Amino acid sequence: MMKRLPLAVVVVLLALIASAAAQTPPNVQSTVALFQNVRTVANVVYLRANGWEGKLDVYAQRTQTSTPVVIYIHGGGWVRGSKDGSVLSALPYLAMGYSVVNVEYRLADVSLAPAAIEDCRCALRWVVGHAKDYNFDVGRIVIAGASAGGHLALTTGMIPTSAGFDRICQEQGEPRIAAIVDFFGITDVADLLDGPNKKPFPETWPYTVQWLGNQANRDAVARAASPLTYVRAGVPPTIAIHGDADPLVPYAHSTRLNDALQKAGVAHELVTVPGGGHGNFSLDQWQRAYTAIEKFLGTHVTASKSTAGSGN
Numbered sequence: 001m002m003k004r005l006p007l008a009v010v011v012v013l014l015a016l017i018a019s020a021a022a023q024t025p026p027n028v029q030s031t032v033a034l035f036q037n038v039r040t041v042a043n044v045v046y047l048r049a050n051g052w053e054g055k056l057d058v059y060a061q062r063t064q065t066s067t068p069v070v071i072y073i074h075g076g077g078w079v080r081g082s083k084d085g086s087v088l089s090a091l092p093y094l095a096m097g098y099s100v101v102n103v104e105y106r107l108a109d110v111s112l113a114p115a116a117i118e119d120c121r122c123a124l125r126w127v128v129g130h131a132k133d134y135n136f137d138v139g140r141i142v143i144a145g146a147s148a149g150g151h152l153a154l155t156t157g158m159i160p161t162s163a164g165f166d167r168i169c170q171e172q173g174e175p176r177i178a179a180i181v182d183f184f185g186i187t188d189v190a191d192l193l194d195g196p197n198k199k200p201f202p203e204t205w206p207y208t209v210q211w212l213g214n215q216a217n218r219d220a221v222a223r224a225a226s227p228l229t230y231v232r233a234g235v236p237p238t239i240a241i242h243g244d245a246d247p248l249v250p251y252a253h254s255t256r257l258n259d260a261l262q263k264a265g266v267a268h269e270l271v272t273v274p275g276g277g278h279g280n281f282s283l284d285q286w287q288r289a290y291t292a293i294e295k296f297l298g299t300h301v302t303a304s305k306s307t308a309g310s311g312n
Contacts, residue, residue: 068140075147077207122169150185154227237267243276
């Protein structure tokens with residue numbers, strides 16, 4: 001069995017490849033396969049909706065005992081991107097000893113908001129329902145994502161069943177989320193739709209307008225789709241990473257989230273990347289971010305053993 005690679009080595013690999021190309025290198029799947037203690041199961045259908053098949057990839061640690069699991073959600077402004085383009089993002093978590101489930105969801109050209117939120121909540125239910133198949137520890141589930149994926153990580157981890165986003169995969173009980181990892185995610189959808197941070201096309205990419213579309217109730221959907229709406233005591237510990245010069249998702253979205261979590265008494269951390277843009281961080285900055293994540297998860301996830309039950 002191959003030894004687990006040090007996190008620092010994996011972060012170097014991740015940063016170098018990510019900076020070389022925005023698109024997925026041709027042999028990313030084989031890169032993950034270098035971890036010979038990882039069982040890879042690709043393109044598992046977890047949901048069917050509107051003639052669309054929602055798929056996910058499983059990277060399960062080959063162990064005799066249950067392991068914590070990261071549900072990773074890709075970015076792309078809810079209108080583009082794919083799980084296949086985010087495989088590299090699984091590597092640091094695999095290096096930390098986590099299993100990873102890499103999820104795709106309906107983009108705006110298939111279904112407008114809030115379909116992506118509903119899909120990711122269904123993926124969470126799938127992970128819980130298939131935990132025994134892959135040795136997932138349902139008491140140590142982490143939701144992670146970047147940009148729109150960061151937003152979806154927050155909503156997946158914070159939204160209660162009572163909010164009404166679980167209708168297409170409703171099951172009894174409330175999945176327990178151990179922590180959330182948010183890379184520069186949108187926390188106030190209404191702010192980008194019609195608020196102070198809306199910028200007119202073509203000055204910038206109007207991804208929020210594209211995701212909400214021309215729905216008659218889009219203002220209400222935007223509020224219901226905003227993570228800040230759900231911050232309260234008892235939501236999962238949350239770590240956010242954000243560049244303070246991000247041109248696509250305002251840095252203020254993370255500072256407002258941080259302040260709200262502080263007020264609610266929720267364990268939280270904000271890792272600010274000075275001068276950082278929308279993920280185009282330096283190698284040192286990536287290393288700092290993942291070191292902080294590993295420490296945060298070590299405190300709130302891996303340090304405590306499984307306790308199956310309800311949360312939120």
